[in-house]
Amino acid sequence: xxxxxxETSVWKTLLFSRLLVEKRHSHKIAYIAVMTxxxxxxxxxxxxxxxxxxxxxxxVVSALTGIIIGPLFGFSACFLGDLVGFLYNSGGFAYMPxxxxxxxxxxxxxxxxxxxxxxxxxxxxxxKLVLVALLTFLICTVGINTxxxxxxxxxxxxxxxxxxxxxxxxxxxxxxxxxNYALLFIIVPTLNRIKPLKIHLS
Numbered sequence: 409x410x411x412x413x414x415e416t417s418v419w420k421t422l423l424f425s426r427l428l429v430e431k432r433h434s435h436k437i438a439y440i441a442v443m444t445x446x447x448x449x450x451x452x453x454x455x456x457x458x459x460x461x462x463x464x465x466x467x468v469v470s471a472l473t474g475i476i477i478g479p480l481f482g483f484s485a486c487f488l489g490d491l492v493g494f495l496y497n498s499g500g501f502a503y504m505p506x507x508x509x510x511x512x513x514x515x516x517x518x519x520x521x522x523x524x525x526x527x528x529x530x531x532x533x534x535x536k537l538v539l540v541a542l543l544t545f546l547i548c549t550v551g552i553n554t555x556x557x558x559x560x561x562x563x564x565x566x567x568x569x570x571x572x573x574x575x576x577x578x579x580x581x582x583x584x585x586x587x588n589y590a591l592l593f594i595i596v597p598t599l600n601r602i603k604p605l606k607i608h609l610s
Contacts, residue, residue, distance in 0.1 A: 425478040443476055469486075474522075533596065540592070
């Protein structure tokens with residue numbers, strides 16, 4: 409019986425955040441709908457260019473989505489949000505599904521680390537956010553997005569390591585990532601202090 413309860417707990421951790429796990433179904437649906445709409449809006453409007461660097465808020469929005477509603481629902485919301493945002497404004501480009509997958513993985517990793525890892529202490533939440541930043545950068549920005557772009561556009565022209573350095577520094581993706589992670593380190597601790605809303609993330 410205890411093993412079954414443990415399995416259910418792990419499954420709930422993958423589905424829901426600490427904020428949602430004990431809420432009624434109607435509240436869960438409302439949170440998931442709002443965060444999905446937020447991701448759609450972010451994909452439509454929160455992008456701008458400065459020289460060769462394209463800045464967007466998709467990393468911080470995806471991470472917040474996973475943290476607030478949970479890993480798997482966060483993944484789904486981000487993937488769907490990227491697809492709907494593309495359909496609204498493709499900019500003449502072909503659909504690139506790995507971008508939605510990378511966004512979804514940011515949500516999944518962030519949601520699982522912040523809600524699933526039991527790290528106590530004064531700096532517990534900060535340690536979790538450091539893990540979120542490191543893992544999402546390596547797995548999503550480099551491992552998924554950069555690798556997919558290299559395979560599609562530059563595999564026959566340059567080696568992988570050179571392309572990674574070029575995309576991160578010459579094309580400015582490292583600066584976009586740092587900007588998003590800085591926002592994440594500001595927003596999440598702030599949310600964690602909103603007691604009236606019962607948002608307890610640490």
